[in-house]
Amino acid sequence: MQRTRWFWLICLGTGIIPFHTALAEEPAPSLAPYYEWQVTNYAIDEPLGGLTGDAERGKAIAGNQSRGNCLACHLLPIPEEEFFGNLGPPLIGIGARQSVGMIRLHVVDQSRFNPETVMPGYYRPPQQLHRVAKGLKGRTWLTAQEIEDVVAYLASLK
Amino acid sequence: MKIHSIAYYLLLLGLASAPVHAQQPVSGYDFQTPEMQEMQDDDFANPGMYTVEAGEALFATAGGNGKSCVSCHGEGGKQLDVKRIAAYPVYSEAQKKPVTLRGQILSCRNERMDGPQLQYSSEEALQLVAFVRRLALGETVNVDVSGPMAPYYEAGKKLFHTRWGQVDIACHQCHDYHAGQTFRGQTLTQGQSNGFPVYRYTDGHVVGIQGRITECLTNLRAEPYELGSEEYINLEIYMSARSNGLKIETPGIRY
Numbered sequence: 535m536q537r538t539r540w541f542w543l544i545c546l547g548t549g550i551i552p553f554h555t556a557l558a559e560e561p562a563p564s565l566a567p568y569y570e571w572q573v574t575n576y577a578i579d580e581p582l583g584g585l586t587g588d589a590e591r592g593k594a595i596a597g598n599q600s601r602g603n604c605l606a607c608h609l610l611p612i613p614e615e616e617f618f619g620n621l622g623p624p625l626i627g628i629g630a631r632q633s634v635g636m637i638r639l640h641v642v643d644q645s646r647f648n649p650e651t652v653m654p655g656y657y658r659p660p661q662q663l664h665r666v667a668k669g670l671k672g673r674t675w676l677t678a679q680e681i682e683d684v685v686a687y688l689a690s691l692k
Numbered sequence: 693m694k695i696h697s698i699a700y701y702l703l704l705l706g707l708a709s710a711p712v713h714a715q716q717p718v719s720g721y722d723f724q725t726p727e728m729q730e731m732q733d734d735d736f737a738n739p740g741m742y743t744v745e746a747g748e749a750l751f752a753t754a755g756g757n758g759k760s761c762v763s764c765h766g767e768g769g770k771q772l773d774v775k776r777i778a779a780y781p782v783y784s785e786a787q788k789k790p791v792t793l794r795g796q797i798l799s800c801r802n803e804r805m806d807g808p809q810l811q812y813s814s815e816e817a818l819q820l821v822a823f824v825r826r827l828a829l830g831e832t833v834n835v836d837v838s839g840p841m842a843p844y845y846e847a848g849k850k851l852f853h854t855r856w857g858q859v860d861i862a863c864h865q866c867h868d869y870h871a872g873q874t875f876r877g878q879t880l881t882q883g884q885s886n887g888f889p890v891y892r893y894t895d896g897h898v899v900g901i902q903g904r905i906t907e908c909l910t911n912l913r914a915e916p917y918e919l920g921s922e923e924y925i926n927l928e929i930y931m932s933a934r935s936n937g938l939k940i941e942t943p944g945i946r947y
Binding site: 599603605606607616617618619620621650651652653654655658662663664665666667668670673674675 | 854855856857858859860861865866869870873874875876877878880910913914915
């Protein structure tokens with residue numbers, strides 16, 4: 535709580551606009567392309583767009599409040615981040631429990647497992663989204679590359 | 693039948709027979725830390741009281757025709773019916789539509805007192821609402837959504853169950869299913885409306901119920917509506933009725 539307060543104070547003091555606020559205002563520049571995905575047996579086996587993920591980058595995205603923000607709901611082995619939530623199950627050891635394809639589907643669209651899930655859709659088809667903020671229209675929350683990075687990170691948690 | 697299938701059957705039965713909307717309403721207060729509850733309960737420590745006091749001063753300020761709220765409602769609003777305040781939003785036969793407490797205050801001020809005209813989203817309107825709601829402190833929220841209010845309530849309920857924005861989750865998914873769990877160090881509540889306007893401890897601003905909906909919509913990376921819009925009025929009606937039975941706490945203190 536202290537930290538969030540300081541964060542905003544510093545933003546106010548320096549005139550820095552935090553990343554997610556800035557995003558909401560700028561017109562969509564070159565959109566990262568949206569790749570279709572296919573589900574077989576509760577898994578997306580093919581990497582999105584054939585991209586290769588990077589676990590280190592994935593870890594940063596998962597911990598970043600204005601990107602994946604997975605810590606808002608899940609416990610992850612990122613001790614340097616103080617706050618995490620318990621809306622979702624802990625993800626420690628997930629790479630040992632599940633296939634990469636299944637992990638990918640969880641991150642892309644958890645509602646395929648539970649239609650009433652509270653977990654955001656990180657890569658649902660943009661045209662299905664309702665009343666997206668101006669400047670974010672046509673975009674998924676995470677890009678295909680970011681999804682692959684997060685998937686690589688989770689798969690490494692063994 | 694094997695033991696585990698009986699257990700499974702009982703579990704299914706339990707899930708099926710526990711509709712979430714039938715849950716007991718619990719005030720956001722009950723989810724705050726003891727320090728914050730104490731701060732809310734102590735008028736001298738509760739920073740939301742500055743907004744209430746600013747509202748009290750406006751209540752006594754004359755409009756264009758020399759009349760103030762006091763002229764009709766008495767010194768300090770003594771003649772206002774606190775039970776009626778706790779029943780807002782109500783249906784206005786004259787306007788043939790529902791009015792929120794803020795809408796009612798604005799029409800008194802803008803029509804009967806001859807201005808200066810206040811906007812729905814103005815700071816002054818927020819201060820006046822805070823003062824008037826405070827008069828009903830401890831009263832039980834009692835909103836009637838039968839009769840002509842029913843379609844507006846249903847419309848609000850539908851919005852509460854709509855998925856929003858890039859994040860693509862609906863209000864009820866957090867506030868009906870996950871109250872009490874933590875969301876990045878913050879305890880999620882049922883999103884009840886009885887404390888409003890509330891003082892937000894995180895950054896020290898006072899916000900009304902519709903402004904708070906804007907904050908959640910923004911977090912969902914959705915395009916919010918204007919304060920006073922049909923959508924927000926319908927949501928306020930649904931959310932007020934959802935808080936029926938809770939005590940008014942204005943100004944509540946929330947994380």
